[in-house]
Amino acid sequence: MSDYRQRAENVLRRIDQLASISEDSMGITRTFGTGAFLRGSALIQQWMLSIGLQTRTDSIGNVRGRLECANIDAKTFVLASHMDTVVNAGKFDGPLGIIMSLNLIEQIIQSDKPLPFHIELIAFSDEEGLRFHTTYLGSKVVAGSFDSELLTKRDTSGATLAEVISEMGGSTINLAEDAIAPENWLGYFEIHIEQGPVLYERNVPVAVVLGIAGQKRIDVTFQGMAGHAGTVPMTMRQDALCAASEFVLAVEQLAANQPNLVATVGKLNVTNAASNVIPGEVNCSLDVRSNDGALLNHTYQALQDVCESIGWKRSVETTWTLVQETAPVACDANLNATLAQSILDSGYSLIELVSGAGHDAVPISNVAPVTMLFVRCFKGISHNPLENVELNDVAAALQVGDTFLTQLIDQYTS
Structure with missing residues (x-):
């Protein structure tokens, strides 16, 4: 039986490692394309490589790790969240979903269970939109909905998005090639802190997201x-x-x-x-x-x-x-049903919430069925250094995530 507490400790240790990388020595700030952002990106890529994923950084700066199944024509199931932050951020908004997903995929690899679909872990480069005031840059590229007119947008220093992409080693002419075609998607799963007080007030570790405002x-x-x-x-x-x-x-x-x-x-x-x-x-x-x-x-x-x-x-x-x-986004009914059952099977109360905050699931929902798992955070505080998630809640979310992915694999294997 998996030691979820030990795994949760490993997740939180990596959360702290990533949080130590910042533009600001007094807080946590990793803005798209900055030196701190690139150092954080390199660390995430190193973690992906360490568990055996085929890893690359695409043209918009997303870090992508892929676990392929035997059937090359199989569809792809994506686990993802974002690695950029707001100014003076907390350390869990975005990175928690990346690092927990890394842990979940590592368990699949160690189980040596045949996969009926490909799995891709993506650390999206820019969800917050801090530098160019444009949200979802990374996920829009993966969804194939990136607007090339954004390339001429300038930050406060006068640098264009195209120039920043080039400085990062990306290529603006290859952005379209980094999309996953709609017919190749199986689904999308994002783990994220709630950024609200409901789970904290009810003392429940996780919830299913019904939709995004x-x-x-x-x-x-x-x-x-x-x-x-x-x-x-x-x-x-x-x-x-x-x-x-x-x-x-x-x-x-x-x-x-x-x-x-x-x-x-x-x-x-x-x-x-x-x-x-x-x-x-x-x-x-x-x-x-x-x-x-x-x-x-x-x-x-x-x-x-x-x-x-x-x-x-x-x-x-x-x-x-x-x-x-x-526009408002409704999460996929079938994926949500599997996620809800995974929560119940793991022994936790089922709570369903609507997210008032935006997430990378928004652009992805245009090309794939999406589902999200919220994890309780301290008093619902987010975008703030006081942002915090407890060890036991991370352990609970890992258990639910394991159960969800196992059920999904079984569904497509049978």
Whole structure:
């Protein structure tokens, strides 16, 4: 019988090893294409090689390890997560899924059980979108949905995505060749921390993900008139910050009264801010998410109408720009049923959740059936150095993962 606690200790040891590689000595930051990112990538590739996987780094910087079955025409089942981070990140978001999957595949290799399909482990290069403000770069290449127009996007230093890919040793002309064709996919499995408090509050180690919320990200600008704070009467002002503030509270109120919806204004920038100047221009972000596509679209339009109404009332011009959108994703019913049964067979309560956070499963879902396993994290904290996962929960997730892959292998062998 497998010693899941010992295996979990090995996983956490590697988590700490990878976390020690960072652009910032005071925290964990591995941005796509940086020196720290490349050192982390090399370490993951070394781990893949150590268990006997056929390993390569593709043109977008994904690290890929492959375990082939005897039938060269068999389809491929992918286990994956991402290796990039946000600034001052926790150490589990992304890497936990990679390193746990590495452990699961190592058990399959050691069992010497014949495989009915190929298995590929992928450490995606860029899910967070930190450097070029474009999410899912790595998984979009694998899914065959990478937009070549992104190659001209520039980071804050002025470097283009194409230049960074070249510096990493990749080739922009070979990106399309790195996709797995839709007809060659068997399925996709991603292990990830929940990034929410449900499992923590219920004291349950794992959950099945039913689907991933769709999201719309909007850039909003309020253009008023700057003026002297001491000389312009209150009734004659075109205060852009007051307009933005009213909008922020309207967003909160609308979302609070609507179940199955979240909306966030996460950034607010006052141009030429000064204590004695009436704000003349304010720019803010808006993030709206729901797993109900109709509700998401309705809310988007409602908030745009609210924005325009506030601008009209306050004599402030508004600019509304849709920056990014993804549709809600439903995980595959058959894979989810197998994963759910694996949780029950492993002796744990079954909880089904919708993910409010985006994952690489989103672009992959366009070409393959996907399933996800959430692992409990401390108080649901993520994108934060306090991010933490307990040893026993890693052990539980490994047990579920073993059972899931064994059942999947048996299904396709019989």
